[in-house]
Amino acid sequence: MTTYIHPSPSAADAAVERPTAAPATGAPAPGAASAPAPRRPRQGLIHGLLTNPKAMVGAAILLVFIALALLAPVLFPGDPSRITDMASLEPSAEHWLGTTAKGQDVMALTIHGARSSLLVGLTVGFASTLVGILVGLASAYFGKFIDEALSLVTNVFLLLPGLPLLVILAAFLPPGLGTVILVLIVTGWAGSARVLRSQALSIRSKDFVAAAVVSGERAGRIMFREILPNMASIVMGTLLACVIYGIGAQAGLEFLGLGDVSTVSWGNNLFWAGNEGALLTGSWWVFVPSGLCIALVAFALALINYAVDEVTNPRLRKIKAAKPAAVVGTTARRSTASEGNTAK
Amino acid sequence: MRFILRRLGFYLIAFWVSITLNFLLPRFMPGDPVSRMFARSAGQMQPEQIEALRKLLGVDSRPIWEQYADYLHNIVTGNMGVSITRFPTPVTEVIASQIGWTLLLGGTALVIAAVVGNLLGILAAWRRGGAIDSALPPLLVFVGSFPYFWLAMGALYLFGVILGWSPLRHAFSDGLEPAFTWEFISDAGAHLVLPALTIVLVSIGGWMLGMRNTMIATNAEDYITMAEAKGLKPGRIMFRYAARNAMLPSVTSFGMSLGFVVGGALLTEVVFAYPGVGYQLLNAVQGLDYPLMQGLFLTITAAVLLANFLVDIFYVRLDPRVRAS
Numbered sequence: 227m228t229t230y231i232h233p234s235p236s237a238a239d240a241a242v243e244r245p246t247a248a249p250a251t252g253a254p255a256p257g258a259a260s261a262p263a264p265r266r267p268r269q270g271l272i273h274g275l276l277t278n279p280k281a282m283v284g285a286a287i288l289l290v291f292i293a294l295a296l297l298a299p300v301l302f303p304g305d306p307s308r309i310t311d312m313a314s315l316e317p318s319a320e321h322w323l324g325t326t327a328k329g330q331d332v333m334a335l336t337i338h339g340a341r342s343s344l345l346v347g348l349t350v351g352f353a354s355t356l357v358g359i360l361v362g363l364a365s366a367y368f369g370k371f372i373d374e375a376l377s378l379v380t381n382v383f384l385l386l387p388g389l390p391l392l393v394i395l396a397a398f399l400p401p402g403l404g405t406v407i408l409v410l411i412v413t414g415w416a417g418s419a420r421v422l423r424s425q426a427l428s429i430r431s432k433d434f435v436a437a438a439v440v441s442g443e444r445a446g447r448i449m450f451r452e453i454l455p456n457m458a459s460i461v462m463g464t465l466l467a468c469v470i471y472g473i474g475a476q477a478g479l480e481f482l483g484l485g486d487v488s489t490v491s492w493g494n495n496l497f498w499a500g501n502e503g504a505l506l507t508g509s510w511w512v513f514v515p516s517g518l519c520i521a522l523v524a525f526a527l528a529l530i531n532y533a534v535d536e537v538t539n540p541r542l543r544k545i546k547a548a549k550p551a552a553v554v555g556t557t558a559r560r561s562t563a564s565e566g567n568t569a570k
Numbered sequence: 571m572r573f574i575l576r577r578l579g580f581y582l583i584a585f586w587v588s589i590t591l592n593f594l595l596p597r598f599m600p601g602d603p604v605s606r607m608f609a610r611s612a613g614q615m616q617p618e619q620i621e622a623l624r625k626l627l628g629v630d631s632r633p634i635w636e637q638y639a640d641y642l643h644n645i646v647t648g649n650m651g652v653s654i655t656r657f658p659t660p661v662t663e664v665i666a667s668q669i670g671w672t673l674l675l676g677g678t679a680l681v682i683a684a685v686v687g688n689l690l691g692i693l694a695a696w697r698r699g700g701a702i703d704s705a706l707p708p709l710l711v712f713v714g715s716f717p718y719f720w721l722a723m724g725a726l727y728l729f730g731v732i733l734g735w736s737p738l739r740h741a742f743s744d745g746l747e748p749a750f751t752w753e754f755i756s757d758a759g760a761h762l763v764l765p766a767l768t769i770v771l772v773s774i775g776g777w778m779l780g781m782r783n784t785m786i787a788t789n790a791e792d793y794i795t796m797a798e799a800k801g802l803k804p805g806r807i808m809f810r811y812a813a814r815n816a817m818l819p820s821v822t823s824f825g826m827s828l829g830f831v832v833g834g835a836l837l838t839e840v841v842f843a844y845p846g847v848g849y850q851l852l853n854a855v856q857g858l859d860y861p862l863m864q865g866l867f868l869t870i871t872a873a874v875l876l877a878n879f880l881v882d883i884f885y886v887r888l889d890p891r892v893r894a895s
Contacts, residue, residue, distance in 0.1 A: 382584045385878065389836050390851060390870045394863060397855040398595045470715075477717045478837060482852055496720060505727050506738075513727075517720030524715040 271459060274537030275530075281537075284529030291523055295340035302334035306490055317511050324511040327502040335495050336515045342491035343473055343520070346403070350410040350472030355465045357411065358418030363449045365419075366426030377423070383416035392475065396484040406485050410475050417471075418464040425460045429453050459538040466531040470524045477520050492516040577882045581875045588871040592864045593641050597634075645868065651861035655853065661865035665847065669869070672846030675762060675838065676831030679769035684827070686770070687777025688820055692813045694778065695785030696804075707782070710775030722768045722841040729764055736764040739843035765842045769835065773827075780823065784816040791815075818889060825881025832873040 275281040294301070310329035317324040323332035365376045392413050399405040429435065430453065438448045454461070479485050480493025483501075487494055499505075499513035632640075644650070650661040694703040713721075729736045742758045788794070789812055797807045836848030843849065847866055854862040886893055 378580070378583065381580065382587050385584050385874060386588055387832070387870050387874050390848075390867050393836070393851055393855060394592075394595065394867050397863060474717055478719060481717075481719050481837070482840060482855075484855065496717075496723075500723070505723060505731060508727075508731065510727060513720070513723055517717055517724070520720070521712075521716040525712055528711055528715060 271462075271534070271537060275533055278533040278537060280529045281533030284526040284533065287522055287526035288530075291340055291344065291519070291526075294337050295344050298337045298341055302331070302337060306330060306334035306338040323515050324509070326498065326512050327504065327507070327509070328498075332495075332512055332515060335490055336492070336519060338490045339492045339495050339516060340519065342403070342489050343476065343493065344523070346407055346410070346476045346491070347469050347473035347523075349407055350414060350476070351465055351469030353407070353411045354415040354468045354472070355418050355461065357415040358422050358464060358468075359454070359461065361415070361419040362422030362426050363453060365423045366430045367445060367449050367453065369430075376419075380416045380419045380423070383413075384420060386413075388413045388475075389478070392479055393482065393484060396479060401484075402486050403489060406476060406479060409479070410472055414468060414471050414475065418468055421464055422457070422460065425457045426453055429456050459534055462534050463531055466527045466534070470527045470531075473520060473523060492520050573886065574883060577879060581879050585872065585875055588868065589642065589645055592868060593638060596860060650865040650868070653854075653862045654859040655857035655862065656859075661862050664850065664862060665865055665869050668845055668847050668850050669832070671844060672832055672835055672839070672848065674758075675765055675844060675846060676769070676835045678762065679766040679773070679835075680824075680827050680831050682766070683770045683773045684777055684820070684824055687774040688781045688813075688817075690774070691778040691781025692785055692808065692816075695782045695789060695816075696808050696812070698786065698789075703782070707775075707779060710778060714772055714775045716772070718768075718772050719837040719841050721772060722765070722838055725764055725768050726841060737761050740845060761844075765835075765838050765844055769838055777820070777823075781816065781820055784819050785812060788812045788816040818885075821881065821885065821888065825878050825884075828877040828881070831877075832870045 307330055310325075312321075312325050312329045315321055315325040321331050321333065323336065325331055326335070361376050361380065365373045365380075392409055395409045395412065396405065399409065435448065435452055438452050443452070476485070476491070477493035477496065480487075480491060481496045481500070483497050485491070485493060485497075487497065493516075495516040496513055499509075499516075502512075504510075504512040648662060653659050653661050653664050656664055690702060690706060694700070694706065697703060726736075726738065730738045737760060740761065742754065742761055794807060794812055797811050802811075832847060835844075835846060836851065838844065839846045839849035840852055847870065851863065851866045851870075853859075854866060
């Protein structure tokens, strides 16, 4: 276990090598998350999550939204964006959340919007994590020239300003849901690749990987069967962060009118709210629900993310930590992935 | 020195990538942005200007490598073409007239958020489990979950429309001429408060949590125990021993944020109609003003890279281990 010979590298150490790293990028300290994995396999993680109150609250919120998204056509049959003459009504018994300036029911728009927003968020999250896993594992396993090249590409993408790049790409590509997803993946994968690479690198140097190499296992098998399962918790954290990024960035892009304005989604609802002057006419009920939904979903995912951290890193659980050398966790990692893209 | 040169090389490569991206996008994208753009600006332009724009955007019969060399030459000499929406102002002039507002807004917000956030982080880590440590992080995470532009809209609605405390749009009142008079500066300040506050509100959490986490790690170091054993005052240990050593990651992210100031305030500027480069970028996209779009993107990228390079140089000064290697 080479990781334990030198005390866990502090964030500052890692920053020496790569000064552009945000606080946490260097910090997913080798050993911090992977240490429990060999002793207690993945069962432990799932059991830990099931008994963690934060994870359960997060999962409950998420499940409610997924259920609403799936049931949307049953709850509100018909086209939610149909224009009627009941314009700008305040919330009432008939329209729980009022209507827009075009007479659309806000409740129907919000619940139908969950479909597109969750779909895009999940797709972008899974796809950019997948790219991150491939790049990170290849970097860590092959090393040398491949690592240099892949790291260079990753760092360049991390450094290019995310939101302007997003805007430029969306402006040149033909509008549509596919474009939105593609653009979000292009601007979103680099953060996860960097985090996963540094974790894979520390596992790569362990004895069991060396043993696998010596016993002649194929590269693909070592990467996906030996290294990958041992970083399950980091992959999970990255995935959650990527989904949060996907939902937020989609909403931002659509709010700027650069998505597919004909679909119903939370971002588009806000775009139309701004476009129809809901703010200036005082129709707060038009723009409040969609924003709240985005926030609730992001908050639920962040809660699960914290829970993953707590379960896999016992030091975060107790207040009095003996030697909390590797506490920098998910939150900061999340900010790396999303910093450039959500204009924080 | 080798470190600096290596970083410089990296930034040059990154800049080259963004130039190349800019070059390739209009040429290999489906659809024809160029003809759409010409249709809009028909009748306004001189033939030679149309010719120059065609070359810039790749409606050009020459071989691609020749176009590329030409394009690089133009960028290096600062010739980015003429803006369509503000015809016939050169792109560089449009950008120059707007970047100041972005720097003002983003810079103010960044400095306030970084200073206050880091201080809160230091205090939270120093009194682990205390009031600041247990109340603020969950609250800030919750605030950070909201889409940024939505919070900005809410703030604009509450303080601008309902309470009327804050101006609704732009960086200064209509009819005022930018000048160094008390009247203008106070007016610009009044327009700055709300946009800057919303940025501070959403970004302060990241600073605080980052600092808190590094600081917790530093607090467990032996030299802190030693300092306590020597009987130094807590305030001195906190700032001169612990916080000083926990600062490095924050300095790094300050560099990153410094660069993102230019591009990152895009959504703020759009919500508040603040006349910075981000707002202009969106206008350029809506007006199909491709030369301006490209010029803005390159300017933003260059600013990000430059800021990061400056921080690297600062880093050498700050961290002796970089000098030694």
